[in-house]
Amino acid sequence: MDANEVRKDLEYICEETYSQYVTYDEIHTALGAEHDVQKFLGLLKDAGYGFRRAYEENFVLPQYGGGLFINHSSEETEGGYTLYAKNGKNLIVLSGFDSDYDQFTVYHECAHLYQRRLNLFGVLSNDDYNTYLQEVHANTFSSMVRLLKSKTVLEYKKQQLCRIANAINFYNSQDKRHQYYLSLPIELELIKAIRKKGRKNCKKEFSLKNGELDFENMALYTADMVKKFAFKRFEFLRILEGKSVDQHDFLTRKAKAYRILGRKYIQMDKKKVASRIYLHRRIDEEREERFKNKLQNIPQVDEEAKVINAVCAIDVWQTTMKQSYGYQEDLKDMVRGKYVYLGFDHTDDEANSILNIRDTVKDLYEKWKDNPQFLKLFEKINNIQTRDEVWALKEQKEREIQSLGQSQLLKHILRHPSKNR
Numbered sequence: 001m002d003a004n005e006v007r008k009d010l011e012y013i014c015e016e017t018y019s020q021y022v023t024y025d026e027i028h029t030a031l032g033a034e035h036d037v038q039k040f041l042g043l044l045k046d047a048g049y050g051f052r053r054a055y056e057e058n059f060v061l062p063q064y065g066g067g068l069f070i071n072h073s074s075e076e077t078e079g080g081y082t083l084y085a086k087n088g089k090n091l092i093v094l095s096g097f098d099s100d101y102d103q104f105t106v107y108h109e110c111a112h113l114y115q116r117r118l119n120l121f122g123v124l125s126n127d128d129y130n131t132y133l134q135e136v137h138a139n140t141f142s143s144m145v146r147l148l149k150s151k152t153v154l155e156y157k158k159q160q161l162c163r164i165a166n167a168i169n170f171y172n173s174q175d176k177r178h179q180y181y182l183s184l185p186i187e188l189e190l191i192k193a194i195r196k197k198g199r200k201n202c203k204k205e206f207s208l209k210n211g212e213l214d215f216e217n218m219a220l221y222t223a224d225m226v227k228k229f230a231f232k233r234f235e236f237l238r239i240l241e242g243k244s245v246d247q248h249d250f251l252t253r254k255a256k257a258y259r260i261l262g263r264k265y266i267q268m269d270k271k272k273v274a275s276r277i278y279l280h281r282r283i284d285e286e287r288e289e290r291f292k293n294k295l296q297n298i299p300q301v302d303e304e305a306k307v308i309n310a311v312c313a314i315d316v317w318q319t320t321m322k323q324s325y326g327y328q329e330d331l332k333d334m335v336r337g338k339y340v341y342l343g344f345d346h347t348d349d350e351a352n353s354i355l356n357i358r359d360t361v362k363d364l365y366e367k368w369k370d371n372p373q374f375l376k377l378f379e380k381i382n383n384i385q386t387r388d389e390v391w392a393l394k395e396q397k398e399r400e401i402q403s404l405g406q407s408q409l410l411k412h413i414l415r416h417p418s419k420n421r
């Protein structure tokens with residue numbers, strides 16, 4: 001499908017559901033450019049995610065050497081997500097529009113917007129079964145849009161294969177229990193229903209007067225299909241427990257066969273996604289490279305320089321904790337030995353690294369805790385909103401040392417003019 005057409009649909013749906021969207025390409029920008037963290041934070045704020053919440057929920061992460069960067073790890077696992085706003089604009093964050101997978105995600109997330117607007121499937125509850133219905137509905141809605149939009153019969157067939165392959169491929173990475181989203185039964189019924197109506201008639205039935213698709217009506221229609229054909233709560237719970245449910249066993253086998261047929265198509269698509277992910281990884285790496293020299297110790301010419309080096313070292317460890325292990329602990333608790341918790345799913349190696357980092361930070365603190373300037377800077381580095389001040393101070397000190405070095409050199413030159421010629 002044409003990427004511009006998908007974007008146009010998304011813009012229309014956003015307007016209809018009082019929502020906004022952004023893609024990683026737009027906020028993560030390009031090689032050599034800075035991230036548009038401010039734009040991202042602004043959009044999050046519109047959705048009711050103030051700075052603190054955005055930080056605590058890892059939408060933005062601390063950058064080595066001060067500043068923040070945008071966490072785009074969901075790009076690889078889910079391709080997108082929707083944030084519901086209480087009083088404001090819902091926000092969809094997406095990978096892009098190019099690949100089949102991207103386009104599937106766009107309409108999937110759009111379905112969540114309609115769920116919110118039409119109050120379908122207890123949209124704000126965290127009940128597992130409701131989540132299942134929401135996700136399955138989002139998949140079915142996305143399938144329907146893409147089936148009706150495919151231009152040729154061949155494309156339609158490909159979509160079918162891809163859809164069905166996706167119906168067992170797609171899983172919620174945060175909660176592995178929702179593996180596959182189990183949308184296959186409904187998707188098969190949808191394909192059947194479209195075939196029965198005839199694709200052209202079906203398209204007409206779900207079009208507005210201006211010829212565009214009537215997405216809201218399609219959201220309602222697919223919601224009815226979900227109500228009719230989704231696994232019932234007791235079946236769903238059995239499947240979660242790994243127990244056998246006849247229809248599910250049957251469909252899982254069937255889906256595997258489809259997946260083999262659709263593999264080639266999906267493989268092509270994966271390449272597109274992989275190349276984009278690769279680009280964004282390089283953007284991250286390149287950014288880190290640029291910040292690397294900031295992390296080096298400044299010459300320890302006096303007590304202040306030593307203090308600055310110590311505090312900045314602590315911040316580097318703090319950043320590693322959050323970036324690599326998703327770990328946030330108040331630095332003060334850490335140095336007091338009042339360890340809050342050790343994450344739930346760390347490997348032994350990770351747990352050891354975390355403990356090592358804690359000990360290193362604690363040692364540094366013990367060494368300097370009687371120095372008032374250290375305590376002041378430690379306080380600043382402990383707060384995400386003031387930590388940049390410490391890194392700025394480091395830069396300033398470095399300049400001072402450099403210019404001091406130069407003026408001493410100048411004095412030296414003046415005193416011994418001949419030696420330097």
Ligand SMILES: [Zn+2]
Pocket residue numbers: 108109112134135138
């Ligand atoms: Zn979803």
